[in-house]
Amino acid sequence: xxNALGQPQNILLLGGSSEIGLAIVREMLCPTTRTVVxxxxxxxxxxxxAAELRFAxxxxxxxxxxxIDTAASAALVSSTATKHGDIDVAVVAFGVLGDGAVxxxxxxxxxxxAQVNFTGAVxxxxxxxxxxxxxxxxxxxxxxxxxxxxxxxxxxVYGATKAGLDGFAQGLGDLVAxxxxxxxxxRPGFVRSAMTAGLDAAPFATTPEKVAxxxxxxxxxxxxxxxxxxxLRFVFSGLRHLPGPVWRRLKFG
Amino acid sequence: xxxxxxxxxxxxxxxxxxxxxxxxxxxxxxxxxHDVQRDGLGAALAEAGERxxxxxxxxxxxxxxxxxxxxxxxxxxxxxxxxxxxxTHATARVPAGVSIDDLLxxxxxxxxxxxxxxxxxxxxxxxxxxxxxHGKNHHLEGSFGSHVLAxxxxxxxxxxxxADRDNNSELFWATIGGMGLTGIVLDAAVRLIPIETSKVAVxxxxxxDLDALFAAMTExxxxxxxxxxxxxxxxxxxxxxxxxxxxCDHATIDQLPSGHTxxxxxxxxxxxxxxxxxxxxxxxxxxxxxxxxxxxWFRKAPRHRVQELQGIGPFFYPLDLVGSWNRLYGRLxxxxxxxxxxxxxxxxxxxxxxxxxxxxxxxxxxxxxxxxASNPAPLxxxxxxxxxxxxxxxxxxxxxxxxxxxxxIVLDAGGRHYFAxxxxxxxxxxxxxxxxxxxxKAVRERFDPHHLWQSDLARRLELIx
Numbered sequence: 001x002x003n004a005l006g007q008p009q010n011i012l013l014l015g016g017s018s019e020i021g022l023a024i025v026r027e028m029l030c031p032t033t034r035t036v037v038x039x040x041x042x043x044x045x046x047x048x049x050a051a052e053l054r055f056a057x058x059x060x061x062x063x064x065x066x067x068i069d070t071a072a073s074a075a076l077v078s079s080t081a082t083k084h085g086d087i088d089v090a091v092v093a094f095g096v097l098g099d100g101a102v103x104x105x106x107x108x109x110x111x112x113x114a115q116v117n118f119t120g121a122v123x124x125x126x127x128x129x130x131x132x133x134x135x136x137x138x139x140x141x142x143x144x145x146x147x148x149x150x151x152x153x154x155x156x157v158y159g160a161t162k163a164g165l166d167g168f169a170q171g172l173g174d175l176v177a178x179x180x181x182x183x184x185x186x187r188p189g190f191v192r193s194a195m196t197a198g199l200d201a202a203p204f205a206t207t208p209e210k211v212a213x214x215x216x217x218x219x220x221x222x223x224x225x226x227x228x229x230x231x232l233r234f235v236f237s238g239l240r241h242l243p244g245p246v247w248r249r250l251k252f253g
Numbered sequence: 254x255x256x257x258x259x260x261x262x263x264x265x266x267x268x269x270x271x272x273x274x275x276x277x278x279x280x281x282x283x284x285x286x287h288d289v290q291r292d293g294l295g296a297a298l299a300e301a302g303e304r305x306x307x308x309x310x311x312x313x314x315x316x317x318x319x320x321x322x323x324x325x326x327x328x329x330x331x332x333x334x335x336x337x338x339x340x341t342h343a344t345a346r347v348p349a350g351v352s353i354d355d356l357l358x359x360x361x362x363x364x365x366x367x368x369x370x371x372x373x374x375x376x377x378x379x380x381x382x383x384x385x386x387h388g389k390n391h392h393l394e395g396s397f398g399s400h401v402l403a404x405x406x407x408x409x410x411x412x413x414x415x416a417d418r419d420n421n422s423e424l425f426w427a428t429i430g431g432m433g434l435t436g437i438v439l440d441a442a443v444r445l446i447p448i449e450t451s452k453v454a455v456x457x458x459x460x461x462d463l464d465a466l467f468a469a470m471t472e473x474x475x476x477x478x479x480x481x482x483x484x485x486x487x488x489x490x491x492x493x494x495x496x497x498x499x500x501c502d503h504a505t506i507d508q509l510p511s512g513h514t515x516x517x518x519x520x521x522x523x524x525x526x527x528x529x530x531x532x533x534x535x536x537x538x539x540x541x542x543x544x545x546x547x548x549x550w551f552r553k554a555p556r557h558r559v560q561e562l563q564g565i566g567p568f569f570y571p572l573d574l575v576g577s578w579n580r581l582y583g584r585l586x587x588x589x590x591x592x593x594x595x596x597x598x599x600x601x602x603x604x605x606x607x608x609x610x611x612x613x614x615x616x617x618x619x620x621x622x623x624x625x626a627s628n629p630a631p632l633x634x635x636x637x638x639x640x641x642x643x644x645x646x647x648x649x650x651x652x653x654x655x656x657x658x659x660x661x662i663v664l665d666a667g668g669r670h671y672f673a674x675x676x677x678x679x680x681x682x683x684x685x686x687x688x689x690x691x692x693x694k695a696v697r698e699r700f701d702p703h704h705l706w707q708s709d710l711a712r713r714l715e716l717i718x
Contacts (some may be wrong), residue, residue: 001709180272
């Protein structure tokens with residue numbers, strides 16, 4: 001159970017080696033935390049991450065999870081709840097960026113990004129939400145992106161998956177609120193991490209740690225969306241309404 | 254399961270769920286809630302699934318004690334007309350769903366008062382037993398459970414049993430303070446306090462610091478049936494622990510002013526105003542507004558005044574004058590923190606108060622009391638010593654760190670925390686504070702082997718294995 005301060009006992013991270021996801025988990029760790037389950041495709045990376053979390057009196061378990069295998073993700077979520085008790089917070093943090101130039105022309109590569117980031121995330125989130133709704137409580141954190149707010153020519157597939165996921169998460173959040181489940185959509189700007197290594201940072205670039213601090217604060221405050229940094233909310237409310245010809249002339253990072 | 258029907262709010266569930274939270278308005282969860290009469294209880298319980306069932310009274314516990322996420326929550330209706338008073342022996346048999354508010358309207362005009370009352374009338378008899386509530390007379394008369402003579406209960410298997418100090422005594426004491434996890438209390442026989450008037454004769458003292466307060470209470474509390482001190486948790490330094498101590502007993506007829514006409518037992522308990530549902534999200538209680546209030550409250554109290562006649566309402570239930578006052582804390586609600594440390598741990602109490610003051614967490618109406626002897630209930634909170642209760646806005650900065658660190662100080666001094674207030678602590682803190690937890694669990698397990706009775710509090714603090 002989450003306590004009155006929003007401190008969780010059991011945390012499930014889907015995308016168990018995601019830098020942002022792990023930063024969020026670290027930010028949530030507190031004396032009430034009992035179990036962290038890291039679900040990831042790369043078990044070795046998951047184990048490395050687990051080793052860094054095990055300093056506290058917390059059980060950390062690494063389990064195999066591949067977003068493309070949607071049948072397996074449902075089983076994984078329900079077995080986590082059976083084994084460790086109620087899931088208080090589930091963080092859906094996995095995703096691939098893909099090379100925008102490649103995915104724009106290679107249909108197989110495009111489909112893979114779409115399957116992981118959208119199909120996989122939607123399927124896993126539905127599985128999580130079923131468990132949480134049955135529990136009658138719990139929070140789901142969905143890592144969206146400002147890239148979905150207005151999709152750029154530089155990486156249309158990635159942007160579109162985030163746009164789709166963001167919309168899904170908002171609708172789901174409204175649906176499941178009556179069942180005691182809270183959905184938080186996180187919209188970071190450019191985050192300096194392994195995913196973006198080698199890319200030039202866009203304006204208002206942030207870090208996984210800053211995303212984590214803002215996310216946990218929003219979670220405890222009962223917010224449904226959070227932008228990181230917060231200023232991006234206003235930047236993008238302008239950008240999304242820019243006339244096409246102006247938008248297309250803008251250069252980002 | 255029904256299909257998705259988001260428009261009706263029933264989601265994937267066939268029954269509509271209700272979001273429930275405690276008086277602190279934090280950590281809401283959702284459950285199927287049924288209002289039931291006593292004779293419909295068995296049928297309602299048959300619907301309980303794997304998330305179990307729990308009885309809920311008026312929802313005055315501050316945290317998650319009366320919630321059962323994903324399960325069944327039953328509000329048992331209790332009719333005041335089913336209350337039977339035995340005036341000769343000063344006892345009453347009361348349905349568990351009856352509130353102290355309703356009970357007082359019945360018994361005060363007949364010359365009786367409840368044996369123990371918390372700071373609000375809005376608790377049910379069932380809730381009073383489940384939390385083994387205490388009042389301002391604990392130093393002499395113990396907690397509510399100490400005045401329960403017998404109770405009728407419905408157990409997990411649907412059977413109805415009587416429990417008292419001789420028959421089913423283990424069940425009896427496990428239910429007192431058992432947070433509703435042993436069965437549903439249907440009615441209880443309780444002792445009453447005979448009174449001559451509906452007034453109390455109050456002595457008030459203003460104390461400049463914590464040591465003066467400790468000294469005054471230690472020296473004089475035994476002369477008063479009721480004693481409570483309000484502490485200013487904003488005053489620092491030399492004024493740390495400045496407080497207003499009020500102590501009283503029920504006034505006798507002789508104490509009423511000469512020429513007093515009218516009914517000495519006249520009782521009028523009203524709510525003056527209510528806080529509307531619309532309060533700024535950040536709440537109205539912050540460091541500045543509370544500092545101003547505390548200054549006013551301290552200054553308005555007389556330095557020393559004796560035998561002032563007050564009504565039962567103003568003395569025992571000042572907060573009941575303002576309906577839904579918990580809304581003043583805004584969208585994020587509040588956390589109530591209450592612990593007890595043994596006599597001799599005054600230095601610990603001072604440390605805790607210093608930490609609270611230094612943290613700048615705005616708290617108003619912090620209350621200090623002295624507890625007397627415990628009763629035999631394994632999970633009953635009160636133990637001989639000092640108890641402090643205070644509330645803080647749940648959104649306060651670093652509140653989690655502060656409270657968990659205070660927990661350690663309290664536990665190291667041999668203290669513990671109150672289930673009816675708790676909303677943040679850990680299972681380990683409960684195991685340390687309640688050394689008889691396993692004994693209680695064993696009794697509970699005997700009467701509920703399939704874990705029908707469940708609650709958010711029980712899950713959070715691992716009260717059920």
